Amino acid sequence: xxxxxxxxxxxxxxxxxxxxxxxxxxxxxxxxxxxxxxxxxxxxxxxxxxxxxxxxxxxxxxxxxxxxxxxxxxxxxxxxxxxxxxxxxxxxxxxxxxxxxxxxxxxxxxxxxxxxxxxxxxxxxxxxxxxxxxxxxxxxxxxxxxxxxxxxxxxxxxxxxxxxxxxxxxxxxxxxxxxxxxxxxxxxxxxxxxxxxxxxxxxxxxxxxxxxxxxxxxxxxxxxxxxxxxxxxxxxxxxxxxxxxxxxxxxxxxxxxxxxxxxxxxxxxxxxxxxxxxxxxxxxxxxxxxxxxxxxxxxxxxxxxxxxxxxxxxxxxxxxxxxxxxxxxxxxxxxxxxxxxxxxxxxxxxxxxxxxxxxxxxxxxxxxxxxxxxxxxxxxxxxxxxxxxxxxxxxxxxxxxxxxxxxxxxxxxxxxxxxxxxxxxxxxxxxxxxxxxxxxxxxxxxxxxxxxxxxxxxxxxxxxxxxxxxxxxxxxxxxxxxxxxxxxxxxxxxxxxxxxxxxxxxxxxxxxxxxxxxxxxxxxxxxxx
Numbered sequence: 001x002x003x004x005x006x007x008x009x010x011x012x013x014x015x016x017x018x019x020x021x022x023x024x025x026x027x028x029x030x031x032x033x034x035x036x037x038x039x040x041x042x043x044x045x046x047x048x049x050x051x052x053x054x055x056x057x058x059x060x061x062x063x064x065x066x067x068x069x070x071x072x073x074x075x076x077x078x079x080x081x082x083x084x085x086x087x088x089x090x091x092x093x094x095x096x097x098x099x100x101x102x103x104x105x106x107x108x109x110x111x112x113x114x115x116x117x118x119x120x121x122x123x124x125x126x127x128x129x130x131x132x133x134x135x136x137x138x139x140x141x142x143x144x145x146x147x148x149x150x151x152x153x154x155x156x157x158x159x160x161x162x163x164x165x166x167x168x169x170x171x172x173x174x175x176x177x178x179x180x181x182x183x184x185x186x187x188x189x190x191x192x193x194x195x196x197x198x199x200x201x202x203x204x205x206x207x208x209x210x211x212x213x214x215x216x217x218x219x220x221x222x223x224x225x226x227x228x229x230x231x232x233x234x235x236x237x238x239x240x241x242x243x244x245x246x247x248x249x250x251x252x253x254x255x256x257x258x259x260x261x262x263x264x265x266x267x268x269x270x271x272x273x274x275x276x277x278x279x280x281x282x283x284x285x286x287x288x289x290x291x292x293x294x295x296x297x298x299x300x301x302x303x304x305x306x307x308x309x310x311x312x313x314x315x316x317x318x319x320x321x322x323x324x325x326x327x328x329x330x331x332x333x334x335x336x337x338x339x340x341x342x343x344x345x346x347x348x349x350x351x352x353x354x355x356x357x358x359x360x361x362x363x364x365x366x367x368x369x370x371x372x373x374x375x376x377x378x379x380x381x382x383x384x385x386x387x388x389x390x391x392x393x394x395x396x397x398x399x400x401x402x403x404x405x406x407x408x409x410x411x412x413x414x415x416x417x418x419x420x421x422x423x424x425x426x427x428x429x430x431x432x433x434x435x436x437x438x439x440x441x442x443x444x445x446x447x448x449x450x451x452x453x454x455x456x457x458x459x460x461x462x463x464x465x466x467x468x469x470x471x472x473x474x475x476x477x478x479x480x481x482x483x484x485x486x487x488x489x490x491x492x493x494x495x496x497x498x499x500x501x502x503x504x505x506x507x508x509x510x511x512x513x514x515x516x517x518x519x520x521x522x523x524x525x526x527x528x529x
Contacts, residue, residue, distance in 0.1 A: 041163065042098065053072060060096070071167075073085070085177075104159070108185070110151065110152045113147040120170070135152050139175055188471065191480030196252060202488065210518045220255045228523075233256070234322065238283060241499070246307060250311060263308070263317070269321060270282055271283055275366065279333070285329070290332045293332055317361075318361055342384035361388040364394070368400050370401075391417065391420070393424065394425035424482045428459045431515075460524070466481055487512070
């Protein structure tokens with residue numbers, strides 16, 4: 001990502017989430033009575049029974065104050081003719097559930113396709129009474145009308161489990177659920193990361209970081225204790241301020257590894273920000289031939305990664321380029337000359353593997369909801385034999401579309417190329433105003449994703465829902481999510497332009513530390529299963 005203060009004001013029909021943090025803060029309905037049990041889900045697509053059925057075949061309904069009618073089937077299913085809906089003209093609290101028994105003990109996953117208008121106090125899928133802790137997945141808001149697939153896993157002991165669909169909602173709030181499945185297997189995220197590229201400069205200039213309780217501490221440790229398990233660091237070749245060069249990356253890598261976290265190294269192959277709109281060669285490489293650029297890429301990549309290895313902080317994953325939609329090292333490495341781009345990528349990949357054969361290679365594009373872009377780009381990479389392990393994506397909902405578009409793209413590219421997928425950049429504001437004098441990149445209500453307020457709860461819900469979408473990628477190919485620059489708070493001198501100490505920071509309202517330097521609730525999402 002490039003954080004320069006340019007205006008990108010798009011109105012997006014994006015998915016959004018209930019305004020509150022969700023069901024975990026709310027008392028659930030009392031335990032519902034058990035219905036007749038089976039070992040497999042009955043009527044998982046809600047096709048049995050006529051439209052308007054308050055208790056579809058195989059399911060039971062439990063509600064507060066006799067509000068059974070708030071749960072019903074109706075026309076408009078995802079895969080068939082009908083769906084389950086929760087709705088009422090007055091406030092309601094209802095559960096639609098199915099009790100399963102005769103299960104072989106082990107791990108199971110519930111998957112379901114959902115839609116929601118948002119605004120509920122709580123709207124979630126749950127697996128309960130399974131002999132282990134209840135597991136929940138909250139529904140996002142789908143303002144564009146698209147269905148989203150969610151998953152929830154649980155350890156079954158004792159041979160029984162209840163599949164539950166829950167709403168605690170005001171008048172007129174609704175959800176749809178369809179095409180459920182309950183199958184053996186587990187889900188989860190391997191990568192729950194944080195990009196800490198600006199951290200060293202921030203702390204060198206006096207930046208302070210606090211726990212949610214207000215105790216000052218090491219921000220790497222604070223984020224690790226919240227559940228983060230990966231640190232991402234960008235590398236510039238010869239930056240104007242000296243930060244993000246090899247020496248600074250080595251120093252921060254030691255801090256990341258000291259906390260027991262893994263390391264993702266993000267090579268920009270530039271002296272400054274590289275993104276789809278700018279892939280500027282380092283000054284020292286200007287005028288080099290294509291053949292020399294391939295050597296430059298290899299030597300730079302090898303030098304940084306070998307130094308990391310030598311100090312005991314071997315990179316676990318490496319990005320060869322940053323947001324390279326349009327290529328890298330323009331003009332030689334532009335996508336207008338794919339053969340040369342492939343050669344440059346191969347040079348970086350070869351260097352990384354020469355240092356450590358176990359290091360995973362990621363290729364990273366922006367615009368994570370644009371499936372046509374990803375198909376075109378990775379088809380070209382495949383045709384030229386580029387070898388890599390992970391497809392990395394940037395996905396910012398206020399720029400890149402709906403969560404359903406992200407899911408469509410992740411599902412398609414993970415299957416099409418047989419690769420794991422990782423959202424290496426996402427973020428969301430917890431407020432709109434600036435702490436410094438510099439205009440924030442996102443600072444107007446019209447820029448927000450519908451249903452996600454610029455609040456601590458909205459920020460937390462955004463990260464939660466992106467993680468849920470990645471977790472739902474079939475065949476376990478969804479690796480995880482990296483939050484971009486959670487520690488880039490407003491510190492004088494740590495602005496977006498490394499050549500201008502007076503440049504401001506347009507990002508502090510999307511950090512995971514508030515304007516009092518305290519950790520925000522969204523960081524708790526790193527403890528995601």
